[in-house]
Amino acid sequence: MQEVFTKxxxxxxxxxxxVFFLIIYLALTYDTWQQIPVRDHADKITASVIRGKYLxxxxxxxxxxxxxxxxxxxxPELDNVYKRRGPEFIKLxxxxxxxxxxxxxxxxxxxxxxxxxxxIVAYLQWLSNVDTNHWPPNIEG
Amino acid sequence: xxxxSQLVAKPYFIAALALFFGQIVFGLIAGMxxxxxxxxxxxxxxxxxxxxHTNLLIVWLLMAFMGAAYxxxxxxxxxxxxxxxxxxxxxxxxxxxxxxxxxxxxxxPYAHLAAITGNAIVPTMGRGYLEQPxxxxxxxxxxALSLLFNVxxxxxxxxxxxxxxxxVGALWGLALLFLPSFxxxxxxxxxxxxxxxxxxxxxxxxxxxxxxxxxxxxLIKMTGVDREIVEKWLYIxxxxxxxxxxxxxxxxxxxxGAPAYWIWLGSIFSAMEPIxxxxxxxxxxxxxxxxxxxxxxxxxxxxxxxxxxMAFLGAGLWGFMITLAPAxxxxxxxxxxxxxGHLAFFGAYAMVSMAIISYAxxxxxxxxxxxxxxxxxxxxxxxxxxxxxxxxxxxxxxxxLVTAYLQRSGADPLGFMQVQDRARVFFWGRExxxxxxxxxxxxxxxxxxxxxxxxxxxxxxxALAT
Numbered sequence: 244m245q246e247v248f249t250k251x252x253x254x255x256x257x258x259x260x261x262v263f264f265l266i267i268y269l270a271l272t273y274d275t276w277q278q279i280p281v282r283d284h285a286d287k288i289t290a291s292v293i294r295g296k297y298l299x300x301x302x303x304x305x306x307x308x309x310x311x312x313x314x315x316x317x318x319p320e321l322d323n324v325y326k327r328r329g330p331e332f333i334k335l336x337x338x339x340x341x342x343x344x345x346x347x348x349x350x351x352x353x354x355x356x357x358x359x360x361x362x363i364v365a366y367l368q369w370l371s372n373v374d375t376n377h378w379p380p381n382i383e384g
Numbered sequence: 385x386x387x388x389s390q391l392v393a394k395p396y397f398i399a400a401l402a403l404f405f406g407q408i409v410f411g412l413i414a415g416m417x418x419x420x421x422x423x424x425x426x427x428x429x430x431x432x433x434x435x436x437h438t439n440l441l442i443v444w445l446l447m448a449f450m451g452a453a454y455x456x457x458x459x460x461x462x463x464x465x466x467x468x469x470x471x472x473x474x475x476x477x478x479x480x481x482x483x484x485x486x487x488x489x490x491x492x493p494y495a496h497l498a499a500i501t502g503n504a505i506v507p508t509m510g511r512g513y514l515e516q517p518x519x520x521x522x523x524x525x526x527x528a529l530s531l532l533f534n535v536x537x538x539x540x541x542x543x544x545x546x547x548x549x550x551x552v553g554a555l556w557g558l559a560l561l562f563l564p565s566f567x568x569x570x571x572x573x574x575x576x577x578x579x580x581x582x583x584x585x586x587x588x589x590x591x592x593x594x595x596x597x598x599x600x601x602x603l604i605k606m607t608g609v610d611r612e613i614v615e616k617w618l619y620i621x622x623x624x625x626x627x628x629x630x631x632x633x634x635x636x637x638x639x640x641g642a643p644a645y646w647i648w649l650g651s652i653f654s655a656m657e658p659i660x661x662x663x664x665x666x667x668x669x670x671x672x673x674x675x676x677x678x679x680x681x682x683x684x685x686x687x688x689x690x691x692x693x694m695a696f697l698g699a700g701l702w703g704f705m706i707t708l709a710p711a712x713x714x715x716x717x718x719x720x721x722x723x724x725g726h727l728a729f730f731g732a733y734a735m736v737s738m739a740i741i742s743y744a745x746x747x748x749x750x751x752x753x754x755x756x757x758x759x760x761x762x763x764x765x766x767x768x769x770x771x772x773x774x775x776x777x778x779x780x781x782x783x784x785l786v787t788a789y790l791q792r793s794g795a796d797p798l799g800f801m802q803v804q805d806r807a808r809v810f811f812w813g814r815e816x817x818x819x820x821x822x823x824x825x826x827x828x829x830x831x832x833x834x835x836x837x838x839x840x841x842x843x844x845x846x847a848l849a850t
Binding site for chain 1: 417418420421422425429430431432434435494495498499503507509510511512515546568570571572573574576577579612615616619620622623626627630631633634637638639640641642643644645646647649713714716717718719721722791792793797798799800801804
């Protein structure tokens, strides 16, 4: 009875499903790629936003924070921090770190110039307008 | 050990376990920083400790996979490795690159590290798990190419078993899936979407095939079951991995800016992702019950049986709990995800690595199995680590649920730091379980320092006396 379903049949099912579902995924990805610039307002990715993103990446912000829920769970969500705190708060908050409060989680001091902080805020503002299917559930992120 | 060149696996396995030790030390520091935010702050910020913890994990798993490949491919191909010398050179290149990268993390501020390593030319840094500077990433590609060349040439000149075809094919997949790490678009949504090609592609796709190949090899060797049966099972399990996992990647796309149809596609397909792990359990135990021999290496058998069970728990069950879109709406980006990550990485990939190390290391040291006393230590280490990791996962699950209730739902949600304070008891639980895990690791490592081999005559005498 073992021979009714042979190894080569099993291998063909594996290879066939691999190719079939890969093609489906690639087709969906092509469609997603067309939709993303509309959903995230790619036309608003200015030079300042790009510089801000580069600072966020090269200072490993997601090593503590999350962006759209991705990153680390040590510090608050950044996707909607622009709406939660507002630009003025963020501009004062970043250079004031670390707080030095005993036992409280500390954010490093990054020595950003005021222009660099403006770029980070521009990036966070762009981020807060991405259509994320109504996530996070509320302003607290 | 049938072929002399299999010996190159030994340094890979030893280095893997040394890096594993380092990973756990940094895990304990990171866990401590959840309890005292100023702990070691001036020496190493949380993000640096975390990236060292996760990067050491990836490097030690890759070390173990490579060691496994250098051990298994010649034996399956029934020929010596194409170039043992190249494998040894590659080992040192990989180890030194990994060590330099960790030293870079710990001694140079991250932005400065980016500036001096050419990140402005090809930006790659600042993504989870892919924090390595550009030279390290290029080094990883070179190491992978060297491995692929070596094992593929061995495969070509030798016997082409299904285990070998699956293993070598999956190693090609592993290397190819790393290439998107050089693509980091300025559009954050596209960057996120493509980041999952690597992360999901590895841990919920390609690495499952490697896991299957390693487990299949171990079970053929230890149970003596006909390889035709083992290989048929493997193809079916792998087919289920891809049927569920390829479109199942959509469960990462619900809330990052991708279109809403991923909510349906991701939920439906990723809900099937536990199936291959269930099949893996059925397969492993069927082979155990049909075994034609009693292998003296009981510890290796325990790892081989424990792997599918723990992989099912961590990847299958914990993954399922957070995979459906309505559940993820509340627990996306919380410590619930970290609970899943810990239990899945350990249960699937750390444990299968220790399974192949447990099987192969005695052979590499010139004996079929370790002494009974060494195996007792190893088995004790197994249980302490497994139970501690379940403790870590339960504690992090608790912390994640606190966030879901207090911060994500209700009319009057609390802020992030307030919620973290409420979850404190769970962070204590995690750290205590982490200390337990570290103890288990020490017990496990102790087993390697107990000399002597399995004594058949002594065991027969003991069996006759009872």
